[in-house]
Amino acid sequence: MKxxxxxxxxxxxxxxxxxxxxxxxxxxxxxxFSEGEEKLEAFDYDCVLIDLGLPDGLGFDLIKxxxxxxxxxxxxxxxxxxxxxxxxxxxxxxxxxxxxxxFHLAELNARIKSVVRRRHFEGSNLIEAGRLCFDLExxxxxxxxxxxxxxxxxxxxxxxxxxNQNRVLPKDAIAEHIYGNDIAAAxxxxxxxxxxxxxxxxxxxxxxxxxxxxVYGIGYKFEASE
Amino acid sequence: xxxxxxxxxxxxxxxxxxxxVVWAIVFxxxxxxxxxxxxxxxLLERKTxxxxxxxxPSPEHDQPLIIRRExxxxxxxxxxxxxxxxxxxxxxxxxxxxxxxxxxxxxVFENNSGYYELKVLxxxxxxxxxxxxxxxxxxxxxxxxxxxxxxITRYLLTRTxxxxxxxxxxxxxxxxxxxxxxxxxxSRIAEFDALSKAVNKLTQRSRRVFSDQKHFxxxxxxxxxxxxxxxxxxxxxxxxxxxxxxxQALFYEELAESIRKINKLNRSLLLLSKIENDHxxxxxxxxxxxxxxxxxxxxxxxxxFKHLEVVKNYQQAPxxxxxxxxxxxxxxxxxKNAIVHNAENGKIEVEINGLxxxxxxxxxxxxxxxxxxxxxxxxxxxxxxxxxxLSIVKQICRVNNYYFHxxxxxxxxxxxxxxx
Numbered sequence: 001m002k003x004x005x006x007x008x009x010x011x012x013x014x015x016x017x018x019x020x021x022x023x024x025x026x027x028x029x030x031x032x033f034s035e036g037e038e039k040l041e042a043f044d045y046d047c048v049l050i051d052l053g054l055p056d057g058l059g060f061d062l063i064k065x066x067x068x069x070x071x072x073x074x075x076x077x078x079x080x081x082x083x084x085x086x087x088x089x090x091x092x093x094x095x096x097x098x099x100x101x102x103f104h105l106a107e108l109n110a111r112i113k114s115v116v117r118r119r120h121f122e123g124s125n126l127i128e129a130g131r132l133c134f135d136l137e138x139x140x141x142x143x144x145x146x147x148x149x150x151x152x153x154x155x156x157x158x159x160x161x162x163x164n165q166n167r168v169l170p171k172d173a174i175a176e177h178i179y180g181n182d183i184a185a186a187x188x189x190x191x192x193x194x195x196x197x198x199x200x201x202x203x204x205x206x207x208x209x210x211x212x213x214x215v216y217g218i219g220y221k222f223e224a225s226e
Numbered sequence: 227x228x229x230x231x232x233x234x235x236x237x238x239x240x241x242x243x244x245x246x247v248v249w250a251i252v253f254x255x256x257x258x259x260x261x262x263x264x265x266x267x268x269l270l271e272r273k274t275x276x277x278x279x280x281x282x283p284s285p286e287h288d289q290p291l292i293i294r295r296e297x298x299x300x301x302x303x304x305x306x307x308x309x310x311x312x313x314x315x316x317x318x319x320x321x322x323x324x325x326x327x328x329x330x331x332x333x334v335f336e337n338n339s340g341y342y343e344l345k346v347l348x349x350x351x352x353x354x355x356x357x358x359x360x361x362x363x364x365x366x367x368x369x370x371x372x373x374x375x376x377x378i379t380r381y382l383l384t385r386t387x388x389x390x391x392x393x394x395x396x397x398x399x400x401x402x403x404x405x406x407x408x409x410x411x412x413s414r415i416a417e418f419d420a421l422s423k424a425v426n427k428l429t430q431r432s433r434r435v436f437s438d439q440k441h442f443x444x445x446x447x448x449x450x451x452x453x454x455x456x457x458x459x460x461x462x463x464x465x466x467x468x469x470x471x472x473x474q475a476l477f478y479e480e481l482a483e484s485i486r487k488i489n490k491l492n493r494s495l496l497l498l499s500k501i502e503n504d505h506x507x508x509x510x511x512x513x514x515x516x517x518x519x520x521x522x523x524x525x526x527x528x529x530x531f532k533h534l535e536v537v538k539n540y541q542q543a544p545x546x547x548x549x550x551x552x553x554x555x556x557x558x559x560x561x562k563n564a565i566v567h568n569a570e571n572g573k574i575e576v577e578i579n580g581l582x583x584x585x586x587x588x589x590x591x592x593x594x595x596x597x598x599x600x601x602x603x604x605x606x607x608x609x610x611x612x613x614x615x616l617s618i619v620k621q622i623c624r625v626n627n628y629y630f631h632x633x634x635x636x637x638x639x640x641x642x643x644x645x646x
Contacts, residue, residue, distance in 0.1 A: 009452050019462065102458040167466060190531070
């Protein structure tokens with residue numbers, strides 16, 4: 001899947017590209033508005049990441065261009081500005097999602113996958129990992145074709161981990177994803193630990209408890225290997 | 227404090243009074259002197275006329291002869307006649323019930339019968355009435371002049387000084403946060419013209435400075451977000467290293483935690499700045515209980531997890547006109563604090579009575595006195611808190627003129643907010 005990264009800050013651009021590359025995305029980059037425009041005119045992508053703070057033009061205008069040309073690319077806005085107006089305007093113009101800097105790359109990854117999935121209706125809605133199968137449409141999880149019952153939070157957790165398989169996920173990234181920014185800040189990670197513990201227990205009962213490993217000092221990793 | 231009109235009037239009145247009093251006194255004495263002088267001249271004239279009479283009276287020894295209360299003749303010795311120097315004097319005669327004052331010219335004359343002393347008298351009645359008129363006229367003039375001055379002052383101040391009063395009113399109404407400046411209004415009067423120009427320039431500069439300041443914090447916090455994003459993403463990549471040792475993992479985690487703290491601080495600062503700069507001004511009618519419950523619902527999982535008991539006591543809750551986002555932020559911060567600073571199995575009590583909101587929670591005593599906690603950057607010592615939560619609440623209250631109070635007593639934290 002092809003992703004275009006339009007971001008003027010070099011280090012950030014490179015970091016995002018590195019991460020997404022290893023996720024299997026094919027990445028291209030643009031350093032400013034005009035480069036972004038050029039690339040978009042020449043190629044098609046599955047998803048475009050647009051930074052609103054571009055030096056030579058408004059990210060919004062790029063969105064407008066894409067919509068004018070009736071392009072099917074998914075659009076995710078990234079921005080340093082925590083402005084509700086920006087967010088609303090971006091979404092109204094046709095962006096699919098809005099992510100505020102600084103964000104976890106795992107979160108960006110999950111969002112891109114989500115946006116792309118939403119746009120490809122013909123695609124399959126199942127994520128398979130080892131013996132586990134997650135039906136995104138029906139919101140059910142099966143291990144060896146047998147359904148296991150998970151709470152909504154546990155489903156969210158699992159989906160996030162599946163989007164970022166084989167990645168070390170920092171615990172605050174997971175917490176932010178599940179609880180949102182405000183609430184994640186409200187307490188230590190005890191709350192998160194207990195949720196993950198419950199999820200592991202249920203996966204254990206189905207025989208795949210080892211898919212979720214804890215990484216000392218940092219967080220967790222989902223690896224569908226025996 | 228005294229008004230311009232009053233003080234001007236006072237000065238005019240005092241000056242006028244002084245001048246008129248001095249003038250009246252001087253005039254009185256001058257007039258009196260003139261009158262006396264003319265009386266004396268008249269007396270001299272009458273004496274001469276009297277002595278030209280063909281026959282002069284010749285009273286008997288020692289008996290003064292009084293003629294029509296105008297002349298008194300009395301015989302005197304030759305010796306006295308020789309030594310006598312004519313002079314003026316004043317005397318008074320009792321006429322019936324009245325005492326009448328006279329001006330007297332004393333002289334001597336000689337005729338066939340002998341030597342005589344002559345007094346020529348003139349009553350001073352006219353003089354008194356003249357002086358009376360003078361006094362009345364003076365007082366009348368004083369009053370008239372004063373009235374005139376006051377009227378002129380009033381006219382001057384209301385018409386000529388109108389631009390001044392207008393400017394005062396405008397300056398009083400000027401709010402640097404509004405998007406207007408005081409315009410330059412040219413005037414015929416040099417001073418007012420200069421004043422208007424100066425005020426216009428001043429308000430322009432005020433607005434500029436204010437606007438710059440307002441956006442300064444916002445700009446700074448935005449600038450911080452991007453480098454933070456770079457660090458965060460770099461860390462995300464580093465921790466993917468399969469050969470990560472435990473020490474390295476801890477190292478990265480500590481870095482990550484510091485980044486989180488900076489980020490939280492940055493966001494809180496931005497929020498504080500926005501609140502201070504009136505970003506949240508749109509209002510709608512809200513129900514306190516409703517908004518609080520909605521905000522609380524997001525935290526229910528956390529509350530259950532810590533086994534906190536929540537007791538609600540809502541009484542008549544009228545609607546409040548406020549900004550919804552701001553109210554949610556206020557409640558969010560209070561709830562967060564009530565959860566974080568609470569013990570396991572602790573309690574949270576919420577009371578809403580009219581527009582008064584009280585929230586209590588059990589918990590350990592804060593390490594800092596309450597009033598310091600509320601100020602920016604002093605944290606309670608708990609790892610998860612940035613210490614800005616209460617600052618944000620206080621700021622929201624300040625901007626909306628809500629009453630805010632926090633204190634800790636006997637194991638309970640208590641926060642009171644009055645939304646009016």
